[in-house]
Amino acid sequence: MSSTTNPSELPLAPWARRLAPSAIQDMLQHITKPGVFSLALGLPAAELFPTQGMAEAAARVLAEQGGALQYSATLQPLREHVVALMAKRGVRCSPQQVFLTTGAQQGMNLLARLMLEPGQAVMLEDRVYSGFQQVLDPFQARRLAVPTDARTGIDLDAVQSVLASGERPAFLYTMSDGHNPLGLSLAAEARERLVKLARDYRMPIIEDDAYGFLHYEDRVLPPLRALDEQWVYYVGSFSKILAPALRVGWVVVPEPMVFRLATVKESSDIDTATFTQRIILAFLDSGKLEGHLVRLRQEYRLRRDTLLRALETHLPKGASWTKPASGMFVWVELPEGNDTTALLARALELEKVAYLPGQAFGVQGGRSAAHCMRLNFSNCEPARIEDAVARLGRVLALARG
Ligand SMILES: Cc1ncc(COP(=O)(O)O)c(C=O)c1O
Known part of the structure; x- marks a missing residue:
């Protein structure tokens, strides 16, 4: 231009x-x-x-896997590793419920593409990760912003009153740990009440857990997805625990969502870089993540x-x-x-x-x-x-x- x-x-x-x-x-x-x-x-x-471990993993992949640079299907064993990681967060899921994405950002984007009609409403907190708002822009989604407190998090009375007024957002976006920007972790009672609201009003929650594995205190609570597998759609990432340049994340969703996610993803970037998937897999196989x-x-x-x-x-x-x-x-x-x-x-x-x-x-x-x-x-x-x-x-x- x-x-x-x-x-x-x-x-x-x-x-x-x-x-x-x-x-x-x-x-x-x-x-x-x-x-x-x-x-x-x-x-x-x-x-x-973990540069050294990554270099060794990449060298192993190239030396041992003839098809490493070819188009290939998503790696099933990596989904199994994600299941094991999720268990460490207190979440039970199956490999069939795991879908690998190009980072958490794409996870949210693909979910929005499947769940959101143009012009529909989405509920979110009034201090929110800016990348999520960018996801909404092309849909011209109506934002139902509820207050959020820097100490106690999302105002659940406000969520309830919006829902009781008859609004039916396509979903609520939130973070229960490592909140960006607030740095907040939601209390156990708040997690339970939020999930109950989602169930009672049949409102899906997209839970962004990009920072969930980075916790610093003895008491660690499981994310919302541990409390409900029907209404909570979980978004995770290797960006903050390995490296963002790998561009690999995942979502945990009800199984019938998975082929639909794969179909919309294919229209955009075919697949999550299978070369970096292989490197992550080799790194995880080496047992160095913990x-x-x-x-x-x-x-x-x-x-x-x-x-x-x-x-x-x-x-x-x-x-x-x-x-x-x-x-x-x-x-x-x-x-x-x-x-x-x-x-x-x-x-x-x-x-x-x-x-x-x-x-x-x-x-x-x-x-x-x-x-x-x-x-x-x-x-x-x-x-x-x-x-x-x-x-x-x-x-x-x-x-x-
Ligand atoms: C809250 C939140 N969600 C998602 C992302 C995107 O992460 P990824 O690199 O996995 O796409 C970020 C990146 O900073 C973030 O802060």
């Missing part, structure tokens, strides 16, 4: 005409600049990738604790934040009236520190989270976390002054 093309002349559908670069796309430009202290994106720690997960949890726990301590030291009075038991994020709330979107430019300019403003997680650009910010702790080494938060503290002090 020539750079002189007028965007209004592009042959776009009306919904695509309204698209703007996402907060993540914007942020990438900033944090790749030298010297920036980034607490912005949800990247895993690159230095913790030790790797122990190490990840140890290191991320340390980074979380470092971030929480630094917030105590450097953030001004009136700020509050979540203490995540899982995932990669802490959610900070400043007193109402602060505008973290406006503040970001100063944070970058004056202190070279980056975070994601709360507005990036508002529903359809809603500004109810304009005084909030999301901080990531997985992608920054502890010494840098301390420095980054000190910088953030100075920016906030300046803003107050």
Whole structure:
């Protein structure tokens, strides 16, 4: 395309005409600049990738499997490994209920394509993973946003009253562990009540468990899918526990959904890269995942604790934040009236520190989270976390002054 093309002349559908670069796309430009202290994106720690184990797995695949680079069917033994992983999360399922996807993101996308009529309603929290809203855009889905509290999570009274008013959303999207952006894990009673609401009102739930294996406390609750296999559609991923560049995730769904998922997926990317499926399979066969997960949890726990301590030291009075038991994020709330979107430019300019403003997680650009910010702790080494938060503290002090 020539750079002189007028965007209004592009042959776009009306919904695509309204698209703007996402907060993540914007942020990438900033944090790749030298010297920036980034607490912005949800990247895993690159230095913790199991590079050696992956290299050995890839070499084995290429040496031993003649068809490794050919088109091939999805790998059944990998689905069996996923079943075993799900058992560790307290979920019982069969390999026939597991469908491998190109990451959790595609899992949600394919489910939406099967479950959502254009213009239909979807229920979601008013602080929500922005990638999920991108899934909804082409469907022009009506968003039924319910409040969510940084400490207690989705407002179940609000869910109930929306359903009791007669609304029948195609599904509810939520995260019960490692909530992005809140860093929250839902209490056991809340999980039970949410699943009961889904059953009573026959409303499917898409449960995004992208961070479910990254937990840092002794008490770990099973996800919603452990409580109901008919109404909860589970989305999982190898991105955060192995590496996102592999682009492999999975969904656990009722068996009759599986061939339908395969059919819509085929129309888009044929299959999840079978080469990386084979590498993951060889890695899992080598029995190295468990030790790797122990190490990840140890290191991320340390980074979380470092971030929480630094917030105590450097953030001004009136700020509050979540203490995540899982995932990669802490959610900070400043007193109402602060505008973290406006503040970001100063944070970058004056202190070279980056975070994601709360507005990036508002529903359809809603500004109810304009005084909030999301901080990531997985992608920054502890010494840098301390420095980054000190910088953030100075920016906030300046803003107050
Ligand atoms: C909540 C949530 N869901 C899904 C994804 C996408 O994960 P994947 O790399 O498996 O597509 C992310 C990525 O950051 C995420 O934060």
